[in-house]
Amino acid sequence: MTRVERWEQRSEWPLSIAAVIFLIAYALPIAIPTMSHASYEACEVVVRITWVGFAVDYFARLGLSEQRWAFVKRHPLDLAVILLPILRPLRLLRLVALVGVLNRVGSSTLRGKVVTYVVGATALLITCGALAVTDVERGQPGANIENLGDGFWWAITTMTTVGYGDRYPVTTTGRFVAAALMVAGIALLGVVTATLASWLVERVAAATDDEQAVTRAQIEHLTTEVRRLADELAARPSQPEQAPSGPSTARSADPAATS
Structure with a gap:
């Protein structure tokens, strides 16, 4: 270190x-x-x-x-x-x-860290955007973001790319804040989508692996049974063939009785 x-x-x-x-x-x-x-x-x-x-x-x-x-x-x-x-x-x-600090607080898995970063960064960006735009817009001519509640509503609709339109910045600094928030919102949305897609692919792959494992186990069990039966058949002693016995056989074996 x-x-x-x-x-x-x-x-x-x-x-x-x-x-x-x-x-x-x-x-x-x-x-x-x-x-x-x-x-x-x-x-x-x-x-x-x-x-x-x-x-x-x-x-x-x-x-x-x-x-x-x-x-x-x-x-x-x-x-x-x-x-x-x-x-x-x-x-x-x-x-x-x-x-x-989120790197240490987050989960030990990569996906856990991504989720922690996304949640933390989203909350932080919304808060920063609301504070910044309220600070620069309040009291300006034609401004419609006059309190922190308006700032948070604007930040949420902007970051989620909804663009409701009832609140918007009128100052140059406020528009720069809006641009940064929109870019960050698109980036975080992409991360969320990629994480969700990765989770779904992993779940499908896990289900497929489970099915394949069951199939392999069944095949191995059948193979073991077939081998056991083959070994049992091979271990049995061969039986000598016996001549059939009966009345007709006895008569043919006694010529005196025939004459």
């Missing part, structure tokens, strides 16, 4: 907890727009502290990496988490840490 892997193993859960705290601090001002100024400032302080924590984690892994440029190229999303804190909706990229 490399130094970077040891660091990631130790920091994974703390970063996940920090991501959850960040989500709460980010969501509260959006869900409660009438909150006091002091509460709003407290949430902003929490958001900044979590940003510092993610920055420390990124630069620590970068310093422990033996090939730093290769590390930067392999982790572009982590770098975006650090470089894009000014754009408030993009701060939600910090929640990527929550997806990493």
Whole structure:
């Protein structure tokens, strides 16, 4: 295990907890727009502290990496988490840490991990989409997404590619959020379809294997019975042929009686 892997193993859960705290601090001002100024400032302080924590984690892994440029190229999303804190909706990229911990929480099987990732990513994307679009759309001229309930309804209809049409973004940032959510929805739908198809194919294959196993067992049983009967027939001693006995035979054997 490399130094970077040891660091990631130790920091994974703390970063996940920090991501959850960040989500709460980010969501509260959006869900409660009438909150006091002091509460709003407290949430902003929490958001900044979590940003510092993610920055420390990124630069620590970068310093422990033996090939730093290769590390930067392999982790572009982590770098975006650090470089894009000014754009408030993009701060939600910090929640990527929550997806990493799903690898340990998920099942030991590949399909179990896929299901865990899909469920977790779907809930996370819907939440992030609702928060981001509500944050940028509220109070804008002509906006029809004014509260978090509208944001969640829009996020669900957009991610499932239904496109109900009663709620839609009117700002440029909101439309970028919508585009990202639609692409993610199509990708997750493809994963769900592929997983379901794989499960069905496996069930059919398992049923076919069971039927073949029963057929093979029956053939082996019949083969064993045939061999046993053949061995029994081969083991029986041969019986000598006996001449038939009766009145006609006795008369032919006695010439005096015949004359």
